Amino acid sequence: MKTFFLWSIASLYSIFSIAQDSPSQIDIVDFKTAAVDIYVNENSEIISGTVSYNLTILKDTPSLFIDAKNITRYDVKVDGKPVKADYNEKQIVVESRFRESATHDISIEFSTQPNTALYHIDKDNDGKWDQIWTQGQGKYTSNWLPSIDDMNDKIVWDISITAPSQYQAISNGVLLETTEVDKNRKWQFNMDIPMSSYLIAMVVGNYEVAKKMSASQKQMELYYYPEDLQKIEPTYRHTIKMFDFLEQEIGIEYPWKVYKQIPVKDFLYSGMENTTATIYSDQFVVDDIAFNDGNYVTVNAHEMAHQWFGNLVTETSGKHHWLQEGFATYYSMLAEQEIYGEDHYYMTLFENAESLIAQTKAGRGTALLDPNASSLTFYQHGAWALHALRGEIGDADFKLSVRTYLKQYAGRNVTTDDFLKIVSNTSGKDMSEFKNRWLT
Template sequence: MKRKLFLFTACGLLMLAQANAQSEATTQALTYQATATKINDLVHTKLEVSFDYDKSYMYGKAWITLQPHFYETDTLALDAKGMEIKKVAIVKGGATTPLKYEYDGWMLNIKLDKKYKGGEKYTVYVDYTAKPNELKVKGSAAITDAKGLYFINPKGEEKDKPTQIWTQGETEANSVWCPTIDKPNQKTTDEIAMTVPAKYVTLSNGLLISQKKNADGTRTDYWKMDMPHAPYLMFMGVGDYSIVKDKYGNKEVNYYVEKEYEPVARRIFGYTPEMMAFYKRITGIDYAWQKYSQIIGRDYVSGAMENTTATLHQESAQQDARELVDGNGWESTIAHELFHHWFGDLVTAESWSNLTVNESFANYSETLWDEYKHGKDAGDAQNYNDMHGYLQSNSEKKDLVRFYYADKEDMFDAVSYNKGGRILHMLRNYVGDSAFFRSLNNYLTTNKFKAAEAQNLRLAFEEVTGKDLNWFFNQWYYGAGHPKLNISYAYDDAAKQVTVTVKQTQDGDKVFRLPFAIDVYNGSAKVRHSVEMTEREQQFTFSYGSSKPDLVNVDGDKILLCEKTDDKSLANFIHQYKFAGNYLDRREAIDACAKNADNTDAQALLKLAVNDKYFGLRNYALSKLKMDNTAIKDGFESIIANIAKTDKNSTVRAQALSLLAAYNKPEYKTLFEKSVMDSSYSVSGQALEALTKIDPALALQKAQQLKAQPAKGKLMESISGVLIDAGSEADFDYVAGNFAKMPLSQAKMEMLQPVADYIAKVNNTALVKKGVDMIVDFRESIPAAYKSQLTPYINNMVLMGIAGKKKAQLAGANATATQEQIEYIRSKAK
C-alpha cells in the first residue's frame, strides 16, 4: 500500500509533533501483539456475489475450504463484520447440512459436524448479506476508512462522479464482504462470480475465465485466482471503465481508467511492463502471477493498494496530458505497488508487527526504479526525500519491527515505510549490490507463497553473505531512533594529518554501530577510507601529502540515516559540489552557499547550481535564492530570465517565472503573457501569478478566459487565486467547485484560507451557506489521526474568521441576511 499522507502546516506542525510524541510514549507501554494463532488454515474461497445499488448491500454466498493447521478441532471462527448471516452449513458430496453457530456482528463462531484432524480438508457454506455502510469502523492516517466494500455514487445522484464499486482489504477489512480468517499469515486461492449491470466492467484477482449475459440485463463475470495469497489482498472492482491493454511477455497488463483518460493511460501506466522486467532482473524472480491490472477508484481511502494482480489507485493517478508535461506524479506509486507483488503478495508479512517486510521494500523500490530509469541523481533524490519524511515525523521512539502498538493501523507510518526503506539502502551499501540482490532472491525463493518475518530476511542475507547480521537487525529492525552526528575536522600541517571527530549526540544511551566511508580530496583526486564507528565519540586520523586536503567528506556515499551537523568550511562545500558529485553532496553545498549568499564564491556556486545537470537540483537551487538580497536579485536576473525561457524542464521554468515576478518589470510582461498559454499547468499558473504583479487587469482577463478551459494543479490554483483577489461573486461556482474537487492535500489546505476570505466577501446568503458547507465537508474528510489538531483550527480560525468579517458588514444594507449568515456559520463551527 502507498499511503496517502498529509502534512497540514496551516495549524503548525508542532501540534502534530506533540501529538505523535504522546502517541509513541503510550504505544511503548501496551500489550504485546502476537502473531495470529493458526487453528484452521484457509485453503480455497469461492464466492458468488451480486450488488444492491439502492441499499449499498452485497448479497453473497461463500464456500470456504479449510483444514486444521495441526491439532484436531471441531470449531471454526471466521471474521465476518457487520453482516446478516442467513445460513451456515457443512458441504459434503454436493449436499449441505446446517451447522450451529453464534454471531456477534464481528465473529462467526461455528460448531463443525465433527472433529477434523490436522490437514483434513472440509468446506463450509455461508449465505449472507454484507452491509458495509451500516458498519461502524475507524481508519487511520494512512487508510482513512475500514469498511471494506465501497459503493461510490451508487444511485448516480452526483452528476460529475461515476458509479463504482471497489474493495479495500488491508489491514483486515475484506471480512466486511467475505467471511474469512482475516489475518496476514493466512493464504487462500479464490474464485469470484460477480453479477453486475451489463454496462459495467469488472476486475478481480487472477484471470477472467468466463462472462455470462443474464436475462435481467445483468452479466456474471467469473474470476479465478489459482495461486494462494493473503485474504487482505482479495479484490473486486466494478464500474464504467475503458480497458487499455498492454503486455509483459505473454501476460496481460491492463489499465482500467475512466473513459476521458483512455488517450493518456499509456503515458500514466506505460512503464509497467518495463518495471516488471526490471524487478525480475534485480530479484532473479519473474513476476509470479497470471496477469497484472491497475484500476482507478474514486474517493479511495488511501493512496494505492497492491491487491494481487489487481492494484487499486486513487483518482489522483488520472492525470491529463498537460499535467503529464510536468512529469508523471504517480510513477513512484506505480512502481511501489508493483514491487509489492514480490514483497507483500508473493511473500507476506506474517503479522502487522512485521509490516517492514512488505512496506520497506515497496518504499525502497521507488528509489531503485528511479535510479535505474532516470539516473542516480533521481534515485538519490527519492532516497533523500523519504529520509527527510521520516526525520520530520517525530518517530524516534518507534521500532521498525513493532510488537507493541495501540492498533494495527498504527503500523502504517513513516517508520514502516520511509525509515525501513533507508535501512535497506544502508544494508545494500554494507553488503554490496551483488550480495544484496542475491539475498533478496534467497528470501523470496525460500518463502514463496508463505508468510515471513524480519528474521527470515536476516537469515537469507546471512546465508548469502556469510556475515553475522544480528547487530544490524537488532540495531535497526528491533530498535528505535537514529544517530545524530556532529562532525568536526582538525588539520595538522606539521604532521601532515587530518583528524575527523564524529560525535553521536542523540538522546539516551544507545550508541549506533555505523560503517561508512570517509573520502579525502585533493583537487579531483580522491582517497577512500572505510571506517566503522562503534563509540559515542570517535576520531579517525588520516595522513595527507604536501598540501592540505581540499575536502574531507564523511559518509562519502551519503547512505547514513542520520541527522548531522558538519563543520565544513564554505570552501569545502564548494569543492564538494564540484568533485564529490552525489546528489546529496551537491544539495548540501547549495544549502551552505544559500546561507552565505553575500559571499561572492557562494554566489558563483549558486550560478552553477541553478544550471545543475539534474532538474531537481536546478529547482532546489532556484528555491534557495532570496529576492530580498540585493546581490542575489541583481546578480541573477539575466540567469533567471534565461532559465524561464529556455530550460528543458517545465517545473524549472515555472520556478524561474515565480522568481522573475519579484523584479516587477514591465519588460517581462510579454514573457509572462506568452507563458500563460504554455502546455504545462505549472508554467501557465506561475506565469498568471507573475502577470498579476505587472498588469492585474490583464491577469484577471486571462483568468476569466482560462476558467472556461480544463485546468488542474498550479494553473487551477492560480486562476482561483486571481478570481478570489479580483473577481466577483459571479466566479463563486468556479472557485468553490475547484476547491471541492481538490483531493485532500497540502495544496488544498493552503487554499483553505484564501477561499474563506473569498466567502467572507460574498453577499448572497445561499452562496455563503454553500461555501461554508464546502469547508465543513473538507473538515469532515480529514483523517482521524489529524482531526483533533485541525478541527479547532478550521472552526475557530477559518469559519469563525469568516463570521468575524461578516460582523463588520452588519452596518450595511444587507444586515438581516448578514446576521443569518453569521448564525449559520456559528452553527457549523462546532
C-alpha cells in the same frame, strides 16, 4: 518535494495494516481454498452471495469461526448439510464435530450491508451508485465478505461477481469467462497462489481496458474511464518499463499471469496493492500537461513492487511490516532510478533521511521493528535499511539473498529473522550488528 509529498500520502494506509486484531486459529484449522460468488444489486447497497471453503482440521475442535461483520443474513452448511452456527457481530461460529486430519467444505450463504471496506460511489449525484470498490488492508475484508482476517492463513481465492451488465467487474486473477444472467453479467476469476484475505479486490464500474504485454509475456490490463482515452499514455507512462525492470532486478518472475491497475473515485489512499489488481485514486489520471505537476509513477512503482513484497511473501505481524513497506519503497526507488537517473535516487534518499531526522528531533522516532512505528519509519527507514544492507554485503550477495528469500517463502508468511538468516547464510556475515543498528 512534490513527488515525495504524494508518495507520503500513498504511505498513510500502512498504519491500518495492524488496525484490527482477530483471534488466531491457524493451529486448529487450515483454510485451503475459497470459492466466492458475489451478487451486486443495481438498486441497493446490500451485498449478497455465497463463500465456500475447503479446509483441513489440524486439531480436534468443537467449533471454528469465519470473521464476518455487518451480516444481515447467513446460512451455514458443512459438507452440504445445515449445521448450527452463531453470529457474535464479529465472527460466524460454526459448531460441529471437527476431527484432526479431516477435510471439510463449509459454505456460507449471506447478505451484508458494509459500512467500511466496500464503498458504493455515486459519481454523478443522481442518487444511484455507479461504481463500487473495496479496500481490505487493515484486515477489513470481513466487513463485506465472511473471510479470515488472520493474514497468516493464506487461501487460494476464486471470485465470481454478478453485476449489472452495463458495468465491468474486476477482481483478482485471470478472467475465465463472462456469462449473461438476465440483465446482469457474471464475471469469473481464477487464482492459483494462496494469499491473505486483505488483498482481495473487487471493482465494479464503467471502464475500458488497454492491454499490454511485458517482456516476460505477462498480460498488463490498464483500466480507464471511457472519457479518458487520451490520458492512457501519460497516466500509465513507464509502467511496462518499470515492470520489466523489477522482474530483472528482483530476479524472480512476476508470480501471476496478469497484472491489472484500476482507477477509482474517492479512494481512501493513493493506491492499494491487491494481488494482481492494484486499485488507485483517479486523481492520478492525467494528461500530458498535468503529468509534469503530479503523476502516478511513484505510486505505480510502489504498488507494483508489493506484488513480490507483501503479496507473494507476507509479514507474520505488524512488527515485521517493513518487510513489505520498506521493500516496496526501496524497489520503487530503484525503478524510478531506472527512469530518472542516479541523481534522482540519491535525492530521494536525502529527502527521506531529512524527514526521518525531523521525526526523531520531534520525539516521534521509533525502532523499525516497533509494530506501532509510523508509516515514515516503515517505508523510508525500511528503504534506507535495505540501501545500507546492499552496501554492507555487496550487490551480488544482496540480489542472491532476495531471490532466495522470495523462492523459499513464496506463498508463505515471514519474520525479519527469516530474512536475515538467509542474508547471513548467503553472505557469510553475522547480521547481529546490522539488526541492532538499523532495525532495533
